[in-house]
Amino acid sequence: MVRNQRGPRALxxxxxxxxxxxxxxxxxxxxxxxxxxxMDLQPPVTPIAQQMYDLNVYIFWICVVIxxxxxxxxxxxxxxxxxSVGHKAVQFHENTTVEIVWTVIPFLILLxxxxxxxxxILAMKDTSAPDITIKVTGYQWKWGxxxxxxxxxxxxxxxxxxxxIENREQKGPNYLLEVDHPMxxxxxxxxxxxxxxxxVIHSWSVPAFGVKxxxxxxxxxxxxxxxxxxxxxxGQCSELCGKExxxxxxVVEVKSKEDYAKWLADQKQKVAVAAEDPAKVWxxxxxxxxxxxxxxxxxxxxxxxxxxxxxxxxxxxxxxxIVTGPADVQIALLLTGKTGxxxxxxxxxxxxxxxxxxxxxxxxxxxxxxxxxxxxxxxAARKEH
Amino acid sequence: MSxxxxxxxxxxxxxxxxxxxxxxxxxxxxxxxxxxxxxxxxLYLLFSLTMFFVGGCMALTIRAELFQPGLQIVHPEFFxxxxxxxxxxxxxxxxxxxxxxxxxxxxxxxxxAPDMAFAxxxxxxxxxxxxxxxxxxxxxxxxxxxxAGGWTLYPPLSVQAGMGMDLTIFAVHIMGASSIMGSINIxxxxxxxxxxxxxxxxxxxxxxxxLITAYLLIxxxxxxxxxxxxxxxDRHFGTxxxxxxxxxxxxxxxxxxxxxxHPEVYIMILPSFGIISQIIPTFARKPLxxxxxxxxxVASIAILSFIVWAHHMFTVGMPAAGLLFFMYATMLIAxxxxxxxxxxxxxxxxxxxxxxxxMLFAIGFLFLFTMGGFTGLVLALTxxxxxxxxxxxxxxxxxxxxxxxxxxxxxxxxYYWLPxxxxxxxNEKLGQWHFWASMIFFNITFFPMHxxxxxxxxxxxxxxxxxxxxxxxxxxxxxxxxxxxxxxFVIALVKCIRGDGAKAPAKPWEGADTLEWTLPSPVxxxxxxxxxxxx
Numbered sequence: 001m002v003r004n005q006r007g008p009r010a011l012x013x014x015x016x017x018x019x020x021x022x023x024x025x026x027x028x029x030x031x032x033x034x035x036x037x038x039m040d041l042q043p044p045v046t047p048i049a050q051q052m053y054d055l056n057v058y059i060f061w062i063c064v065v066i067x068x069x070x071x072x073x074x075x076x077x078x079x080x081x082x083x084s085v086g087h088k089a090v091q092f093h094e095n096t097t098v099e100i101v102w103t104v105i106p107f108l109i110l111l112x113x114x115x116x117x118x119x120x121i122l123a124m125k126d127t128s129a130p131d132i133t134i135k136v137t138g139y140q141w142k143w144g145x146x147x148x149x150x151x152x153x154x155x156x157x158x159x160x161x162x163x164x165i166e167n168r169e170q171k172g173p174n175y176l177l178e179v180d181h182p183m184x185x186x187x188x189x190x191x192x193x194x195x196x197x198x199x200v201i202h203s204w205s206v207p208a209f210g211v212k213x214x215x216x217x218x219x220x221x222x223x224x225x226x227x228x229x230x231x232x233x234x235g236q237c238s239e240l241c242g243k244e245x246x247x248x249x250x251v252v253e254v255k256s257k258e259d260y261a262k263w264l265a266d267q268k269q270k271v272a273v274a275a276e277d278p279a280k281v282w283x284x285x286x287x288x289x290x291x292x293x294x295x296x297x298x299x300x301x302x303x304x305x306x307x308x309x310x311x312x313x314x315x316x317x318x319x320x321x322i323v324t325g326p327a328d329v330q331i332a333l334l335l336t337g338k339t340g341x342x343x344x345x346x347x348x349x350x351x352x353x354x355x356x357x358x359x360x361x362x363x364x365x366x367x368x369x370x371x372x373x374x375x376x377x378x379x380a381a382r383k384e385h
Numbered sequence: 386m387s388x389x390x391x392x393x394x395x396x397x398x399x400x401x402x403x404x405x406x407x408x409x410x411x412x413x414x415x416x417x418x419x420x421x422x423x424x425x426x427x428l429y430l431l432f433s434l435t436m437f438f439v440g441g442c443m444a445l446t447i448r449a450e451l452f453q454p455g456l457q458i459v460h461p462e463f464f465x466x467x468x469x470x471x472x473x474x475x476x477x478x479x480x481x482x483x484x485x486x487x488x489x490x491x492x493x494x495x496x497x498a499p500d501m502a503f504a505x506x507x508x509x510x511x512x513x514x515x516x517x518x519x520x521x522x523x524x525x526x527x528x529x530x531x532x533a534g535g536w537t538l539y540p541p542l543s544v545q546a547g548m549g550m551d552l553t554i555f556a557v558h559i560m561g562a563s564s565i566m567g568s569i570n571i572x573x574x575x576x577x578x579x580x581x582x583x584x585x586x587x588x589x590x591x592x593x594x595x596l597i598t599a600y601l602l603i604x605x606x607x608x609x610x611x612x613x614x615x616x617x618x619d620r621h622f623g624t625x626x627x628x629x630x631x632x633x634x635x636x637x638x639x640x641x642x643x644x645x646x647h648p649e650v651y652i653m654i655l656p657s658f659g660i661i662s663q664i665i666p667t668f669a670r671k672p673l674x675x676x677x678x679x680x681x682x683v684a685s686i687a688i689l690s691f692i693v694w695a696h697h698m699f700t701v702g703m704p705a706a707g708l709l710f711f712m713y714a715t716m717l718i719a720x721x722x723x724x725x726x727x728x729x730x731x732x733x734x735x736x737x738x739x740x741x742x743x744m745l746f747a748i749g750f751l752f753l754f755t756m757g758g759f760t761g762l763v764l765a766l767t768x769x770x771x772x773x774x775x776x777x778x779x780x781x782x783x784x785x786x787x788x789x790x791x792x793x794x795x796x797x798x799x800y801y802w803l804p805x806x807x808x809x810x811x812n813e814k815l816g817q818w819h820f821w822a823s824m825i826f827f828n829i830t831f832f833p834m835h836x837x838x839x840x841x842x843x844x845x846x847x848x849x850x851x852x853x854x855x856x857x858x859x860x861x862x863x864x865x866x867x868x869x870x871x872x873x874f875v876i877a878l879v880k881c882i883r884g885d886g887a888k889a890p891a892k893p894w895e896g897a898d899t900l901e902w903t904l905p906s907p908v909x910x911x912x913x914x915x916x917x918x919x920x
Contacts (some may be wrong), residue, residue, distance in 0.1 A: 039836040041772055056839075059766060063759045070755065074601070074730055078748070082738045083670070087736040089896075093672040098731070099724070106723045110716045113766065118709060120768040123704040141515030158702045165848060175454060176850045195702075200542040201635055203775060205702060207841040214701045216636060217541060218629020221702030238775040238843045240535045242542055243462045282696040313462055313530065315806050340620075341529070342462075342545060 013373065042207040045229040045254070049119045049210030059113060066109075079288075107146045124210075127224045130192030132185065138195075138202025138215035139242035140344050141301065145183050150264060152271040154181045157297050158247045161318070165247075177234040180297075184250035185227060186260035199344045206250055214239055227254040241343060244301050274365035278351045278379050284359060284372035291360025293355050299361075302342060307365040314342065318365035327373055328381070330358055333380075335385040347382070351375040417512070420504035422489045423806075428511050429486030434875075436478030436518060436588050437792075441868050446865035448830075451860030456848055464847035465533035466549070470521060472536030472781065473553065476653065477560045478518050480787065483623040483795045484512075484656040485567045488595045490806065492571060494901035495589045496906065497580025497917045502573035503566075510566035517559040524549035524556075527782070538613065539637050540627040542698035544620050554613045561606040568599035568606075575599075580747070580900070586680070589899045590673060593680050594659030599686045601648045603653075604691075609645040612638060636701050644696035651690045653787060654754075655683060657794030658725060661747050663899065664797050665729050668744035669736030670896035675728040682721035682728075689718050699770045708767045715765040719758070726755055741894075746797035750790060751826050754791060757785030759808075760835065775845075778838020784831045796874065804889030807881040808907030815877040822870035829863030837854070 043052040081087045135153070137144035144154030156179045163169040165176075172178070185191050197202055198213035205212040210227040212235075227233070231367050235250040255263060296305070299317075303309050307318035317323045334354055338344035346354060355375045362369040409415055419425060447467050450458045459467065489507065493500055496573065501507045518684040524531040529547020545551055575596045579588065615626040616638065626632020627638045647858045655869055666673045673679065694713040695703065703711075729751055738744070764770050773779060796819070804810050833856035849857065889906040902918075904912055 010619075039839065041839050042841055047774075048768075049662060053773055055766065056763070056769050056772075059763055060770065063762065066387060067755075067759065070726065070730065071752065074733065074748075074751070076912060077730065077733045077736070078738065079670075081734065081736050082740070087735075087737050089670040090735040091671060091675050092735070093676065093732075095675075095731075099675055099678050102727045103720060103724055106720050113762075114713060114716060117712065117766045117768055121705055121708050121712070124768060124771070125708070141597070165456055167457065171454060171851060173851070187542070199547065205843075207772060210771060212700045212770075212774055214627075216701065223702075227724070235841065236843050236846070240465065240539070240542065241846045242545070243465065245465070246461065247847050253710070312459065312528070313460070315887075340545070340547065 002224075014159060039198050043208060044208060044367070045233065046211075046225045046226050047211045047228070047233070048120065048225065049114075049208060050126050051123065052210045055116055055120060058116065062109065075326040079227060085338065087290060088301075098361065106214045124223075127222045128193050129190065130224060131189040133192045133194060134183065134185075136183075136193050136195045136204050137216065137348075138197035138199075138204065138241065139348065140199050140242050140342075141248040142297075143179075143183075143202075143204070143248065144198075144348070145181075147264075147267075150268060152267050154267075155297075156181045156183065157252070158244075158249060160247075160356040162300070174234070177207060177249045177251065178251055179251045182232065184253045184260060184263050186254055186257050187227060187230055187254050188257075189225045190224055192222055194220050194222045194311070195314075196220045198348055201243050202237050202241045202248070203237075203238050204250055206233050206235035207251055208235075209252070212238055227252075230254050230256060245303070278375040280352075281374055281376075282352075282355070284363065287356045287359035287372050288363050290352070291356035291358070292358040292364075294349070295360050297350070298346065299357065307361070307367075317361050318367060320367075323361050327358065327362070327371060327377070330362075331373070331378060331381045332385055334358065351378040351382070354378045402901065418508070420500075421433060422493050422501045422504070423908065423910065425501075425507050425511050426486045426489030426491075427806075429482045429489055429514075431881070432511070432514055432518075432860055433483035433486060433642040434878075435478050435539035436482070438871070439518075439522070440471050440474035440479055441871065442751040443467045443474070445864060445868050447471065450764055450847055451849070452696055453852055453858065454849055455853050461847045462530060462533055465535075466525065466531040467844050469532045469535055469553075470525070473521060473532075473557075473658075474518070475787075476536065476649075477557070478480065478514075478521070480653050480791050480795075481560075481564065482514060483654045484595075484598070484653070484791075485564075487591075487656060487660065487795070487798055487802075488567070490572050492574055492595060493578070494805075494904070494912060495592055495899050496575060496578060496583055497573055497900050497913045497919065498578035498914050499911065501570050501917075502578060506566050510563045510570065511662050513559050513566075517563070520552045520556040522558075524552040527552065537642060538616065539642075540616060540619065540635055543616055544627070550674040551617065554617050557613050558610055559708070560670050561610045562870065564602050565606050568602040571595055571599040572603075573658050576756055580913070580916040580919050586677065587919060589659075590662035590676070590679060591656070591659035594655040594662070594683055598655045599685050601652050601687055603799065604862055605645040605648045605652075608641060609649075612641040612645065614884065615641075617659035632788065636698070639698050640694065642815050643697045645699065647694045648690040650783075650786075651686055653791050655687070657750070657791045659795045659802075660728065661750055664743050664747040664801050665732050665751075667801075667894045667896040667898075668741065668747070669733050671732055671736045674731035674734075675724075675726070678724055679728055682724045686718060687722040689714065689721070693718065696765060696770070699767050701779050712765060712767045716762065719762055719765075726751065726758070739895075741800075742811070742813060742820055743797045743801035743818040745817065746793050750793040750797060750891040753785055753789030753793065753824075753827070757790060759890045760785065772841075773838055774840035777834040777842045777844055780844050781831050781838060784834070784840070788831070789827055796820075797821070799874075799878070801894070802901075803878070804876040805882045805901055805904070805906050805908055807884070808889050809881045809884050809890045810887040810893060811877050811881050812886055815873055815880070819870060819873040819877060822873065823867060826863050826870055830860050830867050831863075833857075833859045833863075850864065857904065 004345040041053050044053045133148050136149055143156040147239040155310050159178045159180045160176050164171045195213050195215045197217040202215040203212055204215055211223055211225050213221055213223040231254055233252045237245055239250045302314040303317050334346045337343050352375045355373045355378050359371045392719040450464060527548050529549055531549040532546055532553040534543040575592055619626055625633040627633050628634050642724045662673055693715045764773060800811055800816050837853055837856050842849055890903040891905050
């Protein structure tokens with residue numbers, strides 16, 4: 001395990017950093033930060049993140065200076081002006097000059113802090129003239145990315161296996177920070193993100209880009225970044241969005257212009273191939289096989305791989321009246337969700353996907369309805385719901 | 386706390402002209418029917434201590450889960466309930482009632498009043514709290530579990546939740562009503578019942594801070610009640626205040642909530658400022674430096690608190706003008722806060738200091754609260770806040786100002802006034818142990834959270850990536866140390882209440898000069914029936 005290899009080294013470093021006070025000072029200093037113990041902002045790869053980073057360093061040192069001045073005075077006083085060394089109290093309790101000085105000086109320091117911060121804010125909010133616009137949609141609990149100019153989109157799910165989370169397998173190096181389909185962007189392009197959500201508020205965040213923008217259902221917000229270094233950058237949903245909030249990472253791959261073009265062509269081709277005709281009639285086996293994948297990506301977190309759910313929190317599908325009863329009821333439930341519970345609407349899935357996952361649940365575990373729910377049924381049901 | 390000393394010392398040993406035993410029932414009925422500000426103060430403080438341990442156990446469960454990456458102890462949904470209820474219980478159950486408890490005990494004693502202005506309402510405002518706390522805890526056992534959307538209850542997530550959320554909403558309503566009644570009582574008492582000669586500008590600083598806090602409470606508690614009521618009608622009665630599909634706006638809730646929430650931050654810290662402003666002069670044997678500027682600083686902080694709410698929402702996507710306004714306004718708060726810190730330092734300067742437990746906690750407060758102030762300044766700067774919003778940095782920041790700030794000040798106040806309340810000196814050795822253990826473990830717990838935050842670990846997650854593992858382990862160890870350290874306080878407290886310790890003189894602190902120290906220790910059940918005259 002990565003952690004175990006690092007453990008002794010980390011401990012040695014911690015001890016070497018010495019007393020809590022010294023460690024505190026050294027640790028807060030972005031310049032002195034210790035990479036293995038992660039005490040610093042992630043290395044910036046966009047101009048905005050770089051400005052944020054520099055601002056943080058600048059503010060840090062101002063705080064260090066104030067810290068030393070204020071607590072220098074306090075500790076001097078604590079050691080010199082104590083009864084046990086025979087110090088007699090001097091009974092003053094007012095001094096207008098001093099009071100004006102310590103009101104005005106902090107104010108001036110604040111002006112010195114506000115100036116660079118203001119410049120960054122204005123740059124941060126300038127989303128004009130983007131090269132690419134990507135629509136980001138937060139769902140419970142995954143991200144959807146739509147490349148608006150190129151007419152395709154996909155979902156981005158956590159790809160860390162459940163076995164690692166439940167400590168049955170060794171955790172990988174990118175534990176909880178890996179997805180099946182990352183967002184891909186070209187290097188040096190101004191990427192504008194238009195961000196919204198399908199259910200509750202989420203927040204799309206990549207620290208290395210200096211981007212954190214809440215995704216708000218029913219509203220669209222925008223932000224931008226221009227990545228200047230190739231690589232894979234990771235972040236996490238940063239607004240509590242329910243049970244799996246800790247399990248919906250953001251991964252962005254920054255590729256060279258050529259690699260991006262190749263990826264783009266690939267995606268477009270895939271879309272063309274995968275364009276499924278909702279009128280196509282599927283066999284039950286095909287649907288169930290497809291449905292198993294959909295189930296693993298979307299349903300397993302609550303209803304569990306066993307279909308037994310979690311007692312008291314998430315209902316079992318195995319033997320459920322809804323899953324083994326009339327199909328219409330189950331289709332309606334998936335399309336509209338169930339208010340007052342954690343069951344969201346799944347209408348953003350394709351007709352084929354919904355048909356497949358329903359077919360899978362109706363023919364798995366102890367459920368043997370033998371029914372194959374066809375995409376056409378979903379198309380019909382959508383008109384009603 | 387006054388119960389035993391009162392029964393023994395006053396009831397049996399001293400024969401007063403009137404026997405106050407005759408005026409109130411004994412046993413449990415005494416506490417249920419009491420209208421005595423000292424009894425009610427005691428009830429508030431004991432209630433708050435109980436809730437502190439309840440909320441603390443939740444925090445320790447959270448830290449146990451976060452000891453290592455992976456899910457070990459609790460399910461994610463239950464984890465979210467724990468973080469939510471830990472926040473609600475600590476804020477509404479521990480910190481706020483403790484502040485009201487101090488006000489009940491100390492405001493009448495410090496201004497020379499016989500009791501609070503509305504004695505029966507005082508009883509009612511306390512006895513609303515236990516049912517509210519009961520509802521909060523009960524919510525863990527209803528279908529769907531306790532509220533799990535964070536103590537901020539943001540919709541639409543809070544609209545999805547089960548009936549635990551409704552219980553939470555009603556509990557918040559009840560606690561809000563209790564706070565408003567308590568505030569009306571404190572304002573009326575302070576404005577009308579001061580001893581002859583005690584002008585407002587001669588009042589002890591603690592009374593000033595509470596007067597201003599009470600106005601803040603009356604201003605914002607109805608706002609909170611309004612916002613959670615809208616949540617309730619969105620949940621059950623088909624309204625769409627916060628639902629975009631029905632023409633509402635989820636972000637509206639955040640604006641309204643934080644219009645309450647930011648003044649709430651000062652509601653929790655201003656009474657602590659007051660306590661510290663009593664303790665530092667006493668142990669420095671010098672008058673408080675810059676009394677008038679302290680009053681103006683508290684008032685400025687209170688007024689500014691109404692125009693900074695959206696700094697909790699820098700990532701919702703505001704226009705640049707909004708970001709700039711809220712950033713500047715927030716930074717401005719550093720000025721009056723700085724004035725307060727400088728005044729305390731100037732009070733210590735050239736004093737003749739001793740370091741009994743109350744003073745240790747006061748200095749601990751000053752040191753750590755200022756650290757929280759620095760991180761507050763960092764967070765005020767929008768570009769850095771974008772990186773740190775909703776990370777552990779924020780968790781570290783508000784625990785520095787709320788635990789090392791408010792809580793440490795309450796411990797300082799408790800050690801300072803326990804001799805007066807119980808008639809028994811607390812055990813100094815236990816007090817010192819409590820302070821140093823709290824101080825060290827507090828920093829082991831919360832200092833590493835700054836690093837986790839800047840490294841990008843989001844808050845409110847039950848499991849985390851590997852690079853956060855080391856600091857989380859350190860923080861968890863510290864948390865258990867901090868939790869256990871608080872048991873020392875319980876021992877010291879029980880010893881005082883049982884009278885196990887040196888008998889406290891009327892004025893155990895050489896440098897103390899407020900009115901309560903003119904009374905005998907333990908303080909009699911009824912005090913200042915004839916008002917003292919203040920020169």
